[in-house]
Amino acid sequence: MLKVHSRCDLSCDHCYVYQHADQTWRGRPVRMSTATVRVAARRIAEHAREHALPVVHVVLHGGEPLLLGAAGLREVLAELRAAITPWARLDLRMQTNGVLLDDELCRLLVDEDVRVGVSFDGDRAANDRHRVFAHGGSSHDHVRRALALLRRPEHRASYAGILCTVDVRNDPDRVYEALLAESPPRVDLLLPHATWDNPPPRPGPGSTPYADWLGRVHRRWVDEGRPMSIRLFEALRPGGGGTEAFGLAPADVLVIEADGSWEQVDSLKTAYHGAAGTGFDVFGQSVDEAARHPGVAVRQDGVDGLCATCRACPVVDRCGGGLYAHRWRTGSGFDNPSVYCADLLRLVDSVDAYPGPARQPPAAAPADDLLDDLATGHGSTATLALLAATQLSITRALLVACRDRAGSTVAWELLVHLDQTAPEAVRAVLEHPFVRPWLVHRLDSSARTAVDPLPALAVAAALRAGVAASVHVPVRADAITLPTLGGLVLPGLGESAEVTVRQEGFRVRGGTAERTVLLDPVELSAGWRPTRDVPVPGGWLLIEDGDPYRDCYGQPVAPRLTDPAARALGRTVAEAWRVVRRDVPAHAVALDGGLRAVVPLTPDPARPLRSATARHAFGAVAVTPHPDPETMAVLLVHEWQHAKLGAALDLYDLVEPGQGTRIRVPWRPDPRPPEGVLQGVYAHLAVTQVWQSRAASIGGDASAHADRYLGWTRDGVDALLASRSLTAAGERFVGQLRHALGETRVGSR
Ligand code: SF4
Numbered sequence: 001m002l003k004v005h006s007r008c009d010l011s012c013d014h015c016y017v018y019q020h021a022d023q024t025w026r027g028r029p030v031r032m033s034t035a036t037v038r039v040a041a042r043r044i045a046e047h048a049r050e051h052a053l054p055v056v057h058v059v060l061h062g063g064e065p066l067l068l069g070a071a072g073l074r075e076v077l078a079e080l081r082a083a084i085t086p087w088a089r090l091d092l093r094m095q096t097n098g099v100l101l102d103d104e105l106c107r108l109l110v111d112e113d114v115r116v117g118v119s120f121d122g123d124r125a126a127n128d129r130h131r132v133f134a135h136g137g138s139s140h141d142h143v144r145r146a147l148a149l150l151r152r153p154e155h156r157a158s159y160a161g162i163l164c165t166v167d168v169r170n171d172p173d174r175v176y177e178a179l180l181a182e183s184p185p186r187v188d189l190l191l192p193h194a195t196w197d198n199p200p201p202r203p204g205p206g207s208t209p210y211a212d213w214l215g216r217v218h219r220r221w222v223d224e225g226r227p228m229s230i231r232l233f234e235a236l237r238p239g240g241g242g243t244e245a246f247g248l249a250p251a252d253v254l255v256i257e258a259d260g261s262w263e264q265v266d267s268l269k270t271a272y273h274g275a276a277g278t279g280f281d282v283f284g285q286s287v288d289e290a291a292r293h294p295g296v297a298v299r300q301d302g303v304d305g306l307c308a309t310c311r312a313c314p315v316v317d318r319c320g321g322g323l324y325a326h327r328w329r330t331g332s333g334f335d336n337p338s339v340y341c342a343d344l345l346r347l348v349d350s351v352d353a354y355p356g357p358a359r360q361p362p363a364a365a366p367a368d369d370l371l372d373d374l375a376t377g378h379g380s381t382a383t384l385a386l387l388a389a390t391q392l393s394i395t396r397a398l399l400v401a402c403r404d405r406a407g408s409t410v411a412w413e414l415l416v417h418l419d420q421t422a423p424e425a426v427r428a429v430l431e432h433p434f435v436r437p438w439l440v441h442r443l444d445s446s447a448r449t450a451v452d453p454l455p456a457l458a459v460a461a462a463l464r465a466g467v468a469a470s471v472h473v474p475v476r477a478d479a480i481t482l483p484t485l486g487g488l489v490l491p492g493l494g495e496s497a498e499v500t501v502r503q504e505g506f507r508v509r510g511g512t513a514e515r516t517v518l519l520d521p522v523e524l525s526a527g528w529r530p531t532r533d534v535p536v537p538g539g540w541l542l543i544e545d546g547d548p549y550r551d552c553y554g555q556p557v558a559p560r561l562t563d564p565a566a567r568a569l570g571r572t573v574a575e576a577w578r579v580v581r582r583d584v585p586a587h588a589v590a591l592d593g594g595l596r597a598v599v600p601l602t603p604d605p606a607r608p609l610r611s612a613t614a615r616h617a618f619g620a621v622a623v624t625p626h627p628d629p630e631t632m633a634v635l636l637v638h639e640w641q642h643a644k645l646g647a648a649l650d651l652y653d654l655v656e657p658g659q660g661t662r663i664r665v666p667w668r669p670d671p672r673p674p675e676g677v678l679q680g681v682y683a684h685l686a687v688t689q690v691w692q693s694r695a696a697s698i699g700g701d702a703s704a705h706a707d708r709y710l711g712w713t714r715d716g717v718d719a720l721l722a723s724r725s726l727t728a729a730g731e732r733f734v735g736q737l738r739h740a741l742g743e744t745r746v747g748s749r
């Protein structure tokens with residue numbers, strides 16, 4: 001973190017830089033000189049070179065960094081780039097109050113690939129309670145204007161999010177609404193800095209006002225389908241990865257003050273005068289030397305670096321003793337729980353107690369936010385709804401392409417009619433995961449003879465809608481398949497059969513064969529193999545073992561299961577779903593939002609844990625019918641990550657096309673193409689979170705699994721970022737995955 005300017009144009013009364021115990025700012029130069037920037041950049045570059053770091057994160061901070069002006073900023077950025085980029089990718093961030101942000105600065109930040117966090121405390125009353133000019137005037141309009149600038153499509157790539165300091169006297173709903181209205185990619189909610197010597201204000205009768213306030217925001221956020229990323233809540237969930245303020249991940253921030261001094265995290269300024277100091281500076285000491293300072297080293301020790309109370313605490317893996325600065329008490333130093341301990345305990349309980357309803361309202365997220373939301377590691381209900389909607393659009397486009405090839409037919413006319421009169425029936429059929437593979441197969445120029453899907457789709461939709469119709473349906477291997485309903489195997493049907501749809505079922509006549517199948521009431525007709533739905537916590541799930549186009553996984557799919565085997569698989573998957581909800585509730589929400597079918601793969605004793613996803617078959621995963629729900633839960637989460645990312649890749653280019661790059665990864669012996677590494681990283685991130693959650697409750701092997709997947713994910717992220725094979729959107733996405741791992745810490749203020 002570079003303190004490039006040590007003064008500010010606002011005068012916030014909760015500012016730890018100017019208003020708290022440390023007053024070292026008074027003796028610092030107003031801005032970091034060019035000579036100091038140059039030496040600081042060389043120190044960072046030296047560290048990146050010696051440790052072969054693929055990426056370095058630099059946060060421009062203050063005071064107010066925009067007081068440098070465009071020319072000053074350009075100069076700082078040029079020095080950093082010149083020194084560091086020969087050795088590592090440079091991930092640049094800035095934390096600002098936004099007051100001075102204008103078009104020119106926004107263009108500069110976008111051109112220089114700097115992502116900007118803006119400090120903003122909510123609605124006018126909340127923001128202006130503290131965030132005011134020296135004359136007492138409001139900053140609210142200035143900051144909102146800055147946020148509006150960053151939201152513009154041409155600047156949005158530089159919009160990192162909002163940092164909001166909580167004041168429990170503010171109305172939590174109004175603050176939440178004000179933050180949401182700014183469409184931030186991410187919100188950081190910060191507890192106001194306090195210590196045991198200077199405890200936080202606790203107005204009102206309750207003993208845990210901060211937990212109560214945040215709990216209210218959490219419930220609202222969950223009820224509304226997590227419409228934006230709120231880092232605090234994501235970090236606090238089991239396996240959430242933590243932040244600088246929570247969890248046990250090692251601290252990885254060093255501060256370079258405006259005079260070149262090395263300092264520890266600057267929130268320590270709240271503890272006592274000089275608390276953040278190390279006695280070192282960039283002119284005399286390297287990063288490694290500064291990082292060996294005892295105050296930095298103790299924060300690398302995880303649970304061993306905490307006080308006895310925290311070490312014995314049941315939620316220590318999630319809370320991590322709170323922010324280091326908040327543990328300060330004269331006499332015992334930092335060897336205390338957080339001054340917010342009671343609130344933190346209660347907040348963890350509140351987050352656990354409110355995982356949210358099984359299904360959220362399927363309001364779609366704005367497309368701009370989709371990648372940012374997926375980069376949290378899971379994706380909200382709104383994002384899943386948007387992915388499903390775009391997948392449906394692709395299927396519809398393929399359907400039209402099939403019509404264009406064959407011309408208008410009775411089946412097409414029937415589909416169009418049903419789409420107008422019974423759209424839910426058409427939608428249910430087109431959302432079936434294996435309709436798109438069928439359409440793709442039909443359109444593949446090398447498969448001209450493939451069966452025309454439109455008649456069967458029209459019949460399935462008519463049956464679902466209860467609309468009488470008669471359509472000639474092509475027959476494949478004595479069978480017709482009606483997606484979402486089942487298949488009829490009837491020897492002698494010939495190449496085409498007339499299917500007559502009635503209210504209660506349908507009659508098939510073709511070749512030398514004829515059969516009536518009653519669906520209402522259901523009657524077991526010879527040759528009719530109905531699909532089988534099983535109840536799962538998110539609704540109903542299809543055990544798809546009949547559709548011929550499920551054979552799209554590059555692995556042998558199992559033939560139709562017996563009824564007991566299908567029921568057993570359904571029970572295992574349902575139990576696995578509950579395990580996912582227990583371990584990683586945010587991933588269960590993502591499953592709820594889109595997983596519709598499970599395809600059993602043929603068991604292979606040599607590889608009993610196979611699973612797969614197919615890019616064209618959104619909504620389905622293929623798994624070996626493993627009987628253990630704990631194992632099945634990992635397979636589901638892993639594969640659903642691939643499905644979500646595949647759907648996102650249908651919308652965005654995250655990897656530069658046609659480069660032929662191959663990347664070495666720890667989980668495979670062979671070098672992989674960038675998209676394969678991206679898929680691996682995204683899946684392993686989720687699996688890491690599952691094992692971290694289990695490690696927190698059972699330890700043992702789970703901890704080892706968590707460490708292994710964390711290492712794989714981190715190495716994969718770094719390898720991707722170093723490969724220079726990603727597009728700008730891809731770099732941003734992968735950089736955010738690193739945040740989801742809790743690997744980077746953007747400073748607070
Ligand atoms: S909190 Fe930020 S904006 Fe406010 S005075 Fe401090 S540095 Fe300036």
Ligand code: SF4
Pocket residue numbers: 309310311313314315316319320321322337338340341342344345
């Ligand atoms: S809740 Fe309290 S005791 Fe538990 S880890 Fe956090 S600060 Fe320590």
